[in-house]
Amino acid sequence: MSSPIRVVVTGAAGQIAYSLLYQIAKGDVFGADQPVILHLLDIPPMMEVLGGVVMEIIDLALPLVTEIVPTADPTVAFKDVEAAFLVGAMPRQQGMERKDLLSANVKIFKVQGEALDKYAKKTVKVLVVGNPANTNALVCSRYAPSIPRENFTAMTRLDQNRGRAQIAERLKVNVGQVKNVIIWGNHSATQVPDANSATVDLGSGPVPVTGALKNDEWLKGEFITTVQKRGAAVIAARKMSSAVSAAKAAGDHMHDIWHGTAPGQFVSMGVLSDGSYGAPKDVVFSFPVTIENKEWKIVQGLQVADYHKPLLEATGKELLEEKAEAIEVCEH
Known part of the structure; x- marks a missing residue:
């Protein structure tokens, strides 16, 4: 057994964390022989509910959990953590625009960035799940200047998982046979799901x-809109936002940061843009990446279809607008 690592989950009394904590505690994320100390952060009114979550984690009787630290204090929550799942944010409700979410949530991520800067390990890997995730990740990194900006990523893995599942359903194959679906841009309705570099194994190797x-028409139309609007469709049906699928995607994302991507495969995550593929620089933009030694690298040289180019431009523009709005909120 290696020595335990400290992992913080914010919004720990909420729906997504409820599913995510089980994956972490079981070893699905950091490894079957990696003990964890769970730091669980939520707001003071949620402390009683969080107490119930702690009881359940204890009752799981999972040997990898060596300690649980429930708290409403960011100084305690972020102390010496090596991995951070920033899940806690004001949830999007039916009929709510992303802009309404933005002004409420960027302030939360400014505070958490400052706390990470002061208390977390400088090697901490930070995954932002709370929406608007890309811009929240950017804000968080701005207020944690002593931590490398590359250590802050935003979750578009849920969108990637949704895209793979749509293709698998369409081809009537197991989802495990579909690889390298890309999500470009923002985790919003402007995201660009792209299957043009994706492969499927139909039994005799990937094609x-x-x-x-x-069926190009399906890929250009319904495939894109289904993935873009899937979150809203879940809210409409469930009267709550995606929880178990979001938790699974957060676990997948951090697992790949920790263990790397498989040879010949890439995954989508929101990372600091260097301008690749014509994306605006200095926003958190979702790209296909490979990961080795906990460092991500944008996959270069992929073909972007002509019909995707205006969509990439639109999602980039939205991220620039969100960034300007977020900076204004944070500085006033």
Whole structure:
């Protein structure tokens, strides 16, 4: 057994954390032989509920959990953590615009950035799940200047998982046979799901998804809009936002940061843009990345279809607008 690592989950009494904590505690994220000390942060009114969550984690009787630290104090929550899941944010409710979320949530992520800067390990890997995730990750990194900006990523893995699942359903194959679906841009309705570099194994090795589907119209239209609007569709049906699928995606994302991507495969995550593929610089933009030694690298040289180019431009523009708005909120 290695020595335990400290992992913080914010919004720990909420729906997403409820599913995520089980994955972490069981070893699905950091490894079957990696003990964890769980730091659980939530707001003071949620402390009683958080107490119930702590009881359940204890009752799981999972040997990897060596200690649980429930708290409403960011100084305690972020102390010496090596991995941070920033889940806690004002949830999006039916009929709510992302802009309404933005002004409420960027302030939370400014405070958490400052706390990470002061108390977390400088090697901490930070995953932002709370929406608007890309811009929250950017804000968080701005207020944690002593931590490398590359250590802050935003979750578009849920969108990638949704895209893979749509293709698998369409081709009537197991989702495990579909690889390298890309999500470009913002985790919002402007995101650009792209299957043009994706492969599917139909039994004799991977072939391009485009060739297997033989349906460009579906890929240009319904595939994109279904993935873009899936979150809203779940809210409409469940009267709550995606929880178990979001938790699974957060676990997948951090697992890949910790353990790296498989050879020949890449994953989508919101990372600090260097201008690749014409994206605006200095925003958190979702790209296909490979990961090795806990460091991500944007996959270069992929073909972007002509019909995707205006969509990439639109999602980049939205991120620049969100960034300007967020900076204004934080500085006033």
